Amino acid sequence: MARCLSFTAARDRCYDRSFSAAGLRPTATVLGDGGTVHCWAPKSPNPARPPLLLIHGFGANAKWQWAGYLRPLLRSGFDLYVPDLLFFGGSEAPGPDRSEVYQARCLTAAMEALGVRRFGVVGNSYGGFVAYRMAAIFPEAVEKVVLLAAGVCVEERDLAAGLFVVSNVAEAASILLPQRPDKLRQLVRLSFCNPPRVMPSCCIWDYIQVGWQNLVV
Template identity: 90%
Template structure:
């Protein structure tokens, strides 16, 4: 009965309807080892529209984190593929592997099963760890990468060194997987630069019951596998062009990790630091973030189109992206080519 009256469950159903109305449909891919990966995919895939894979982080499920991006990206000309990571939403696996590399293999296998051979990837927070692994493991499939607040350059010793607000994995897990209202409030305060002032306990309990009670053991193992024995020296350098986006006030993954990642990737990366935003920059500054992501991929797509025009390839309608004229598109691109790193001055 409580579920039927749940505001959280009702909102989740609204997201289902919104995704469907936008032209997406749910599907589940069963992999060879028994893992099942739930996706939102285009109802009518168009080979002329570049595929874009959106990977969520820790939290509810993919719908809650990407709802504000679906229509803008679709209007810009992308075919969207939005999965639930294993043990989130409708995805799970029977085996013991909890590594981000395993998550990457499962998503890559699912994309291949869906007939998508080459695509761009956007990964948010934990999803950025998975996106990075996909780029490293499957360079023939991943064209470009956007990493949002993804501390892939963290090391296990950073916890003891005081880089984070927590000093051990157990404390981090209690916040990232909140089971009581005080922990969810703490997570919100750490994630947002401007957290909501009022958080009624009844709403918090409802959210925890609907969104935070499933697969707690498996999600705890995901966090442990992510941090245990992690060293920067073991992190491969991905070869794809990479856009790094970070909230200036991030307290989950401090800004130092963004600069560390930029140094690790060197000339292959670009860094955007968004002011007045925390770790949940994807929710606090969704419009601004969306524009950066579109400009990053549109630049690449337009160049591909111009290079292949004489061969009459499938990129012939890329110039329709976002209904932007060439002049309007060009006005956005200097942000990405004038210099490698900048702090965005626009407050949205």
């Protein structure tokens, strides 16, 4: 019954319809190691439109991160490819490797399996680290790369200056993978320039329990 009344589940279904209405279809590419990359891809790829890969950030998935950007990017003339990173959303992997290098290799393999051998990449936050690795490892595949809010050049002095103040890894994990409403509010305050003023605890609990049920870290 709780799932039927879930705001998060209802919104997720709306995102499914939005992606489909935007001309995208869900695909699943099985990798050599047994992993699977879930990716929204064009129903009818157009060779005249440059392919653009959108990589979401940590804790999100493809639909929740990029739904609001589909129409503007499509109007700009791109063929969009919107994957879930491994261990997020509908993508999964059997091994223990959690590195951005592994993510980069898997996404590049998925794009090749979809018949796309050269493309632009936009990476947000953690997705920016993956995009950076893709461009470095596969220059023949990545034509252009755009990094959004990705600290690929962050140095220790930046952390010391208060960019992300945590005392240990456990504290960082409690913020990046919040399991309580107060921690998710803290993450939003750190991540958003204009965070929402009101975040009801009931909605936050629903998002944590339903929205992150497939997250594997």
